[in-house]
Amino acid sequence: MILNIIYITAAVLVTLSILITLYRIFKGPSMPDRVIALDVIGIQLISLIALFCIILNTNAFIEVMLLLAILAFIGTVAFAKYIEKGVVIEHDRDR
Structure with missing residues (x-):
């Protein structure tokens, strides 16, 4: 009983941190x-989904967490490359 209150409180705090971010x-x-x-929002969403897995006592969202982690990583790399070079996909690699 007390653990459920702690988990729900943690989920609310993670949601507030997402809003601040x-x-x-x-x-x-x-x-x-x-x-x-x-x-950071990607990481916070992964932790929020993990908290929901704990609260609901299920493993159904583990694949969602992995997919979100991969997409967050690819998005971060794409944005970093865009900031550095101005393009994400280079067409003239051999020249």
Whole structure:
């Protein structure tokens, strides 16, 4: 009983931290800060899904967590490459 209250409280706190991180995305001082905030939101969503797995006592969302982690990583790499070079996919690699 007391553990469920702790898990729900943790889920609420993670949700609040996601909202605070959304503020950093919209009002970030620079583009790299916004990219890092997007990566942090991905990590927070993974932890929120893990908390729901614990609260619901199921393993059904483990694949969702892995997929979200992969997509967050690929998104961070793509944004970092865009910031560095201005393009994500280079067409003239051999020249």
